[in-house]
């Protein structure tokens with residue numbers, strides 16, 4: 001990988017051997033405001049894989065903020081997880097110390113593998129952190145709820161585009177992943193009259209969804225190929241790839257998971273197969289909207305008002321895709337690039 005060819009603003013490598021701390025901060029773009037994006041703590045196969053992940057996630061945040069109309073740029077932090085690390089508080093305080101030196105260019109928060117208490121440790125060192133105890137997003141899991149609500153509205157907009165009506169009544173919707181977002185999404189969908197098919201690697205969560213929603217459970221390996229109107233990926237990224245795309249049996253893909261397309265070309269593949277793909281960073285922006293409203297001192301109602309624009313943003317993406325004859329994924333990127341003035 002030639003790092004100098006990547007179009008980012010800053011790539012920062014951090015290391016403190018005494019506490020087994022190794023981290024990366026990627027600041028993709030600050031044209032529209034300070035770079036916003038959570039901190040992931042993950043085990044990577046190599047340092048290079050971690051750098052690539054940080055850069056890709058940071059770019060996704062730039063685009064997500066731009067299309068959502070919030071005054072922030074994109075960034076991401078990654079702490080490389082390994083066996084001989086010091087106590088978590090030391091790792092997150094080390095990260096916080098560096099973030100403070102950046103004087104607000106980058107603002108962090110929670111992501112995969114990190115928690116509210118980790119953000120509290122970051123907060124010991126800097127105020128450029130969200131998702132701390134008592135924050136707007138952390139209380140009653142507002143971030144996840146608003147993400148689920150945005151996905152629900154995005155599913156309605158996608159149904160309207162594919163079937164001419166946004167009605168969810170009797171539509172078959174397959175939800176992969178019943179965590180904080182997926183479970184809440186099922187609540188909205190069930191209430192609107194959907195027939196749910198669900199899957200989770202966690203048997204307790206699966207059982208709960210069957211009991212609460214009368215959902216039809218499937219094995220994790222089967223959910224992506226079930227015949228359905230909408231497939232809603234709410235677990236991991238990279239699930240739309242060479243192996244899975246040919247097995248899909250849905251009209252629409254609209255879910256919360258980040259980086260659903262393994263590679264950009266898979267967006268084109270879906271387009272050629274006439275499957276309507278709701279670009280992930282457009283439909284799952286509810287969480288970052290809560291964070292941005294929190295940073296501006298707003299409340300849950302203010303956040304909801306912005307989340308309610310997600311359906312219209314998605315419709316704009318679909319129109320752009322039609323007008324330019326490009327995939328919805330490429331159309332979303334094009335809109336974001338325009339907003340960034342590039």
Ligand SMILES: NC(=O)c1ccc[n+]([C@@H]2O[C@H](COP(=O)([O-])OP(=O)(O)OC[C@H]3O[C@@H](n4cnc5c(N)ncnc54)[C@H](O)[C@@H]3O)[C@@H](O)[C@H]2O)c1
Pocket residue numbers: 112143144145147176177178179180181182199200201202205220234235236237256257258284285287288
């Ligand atoms: N929480 C948010 O506000 C938010 C915001 C934007 C995007 N996202 C993205 O949405 C996705 C879900 O987020 P979350 O907060 O609900 O996470 P979570 O960890 O609470 O839930 C993920 C669920 O997926 C399940 N799962 C994992 N692998 C699976 C598989 N192969 N098949 C079926 N189920 C599987 C897990 O058991 C878990 O129940 C993630 O990709 C996340 O990055 C979340």
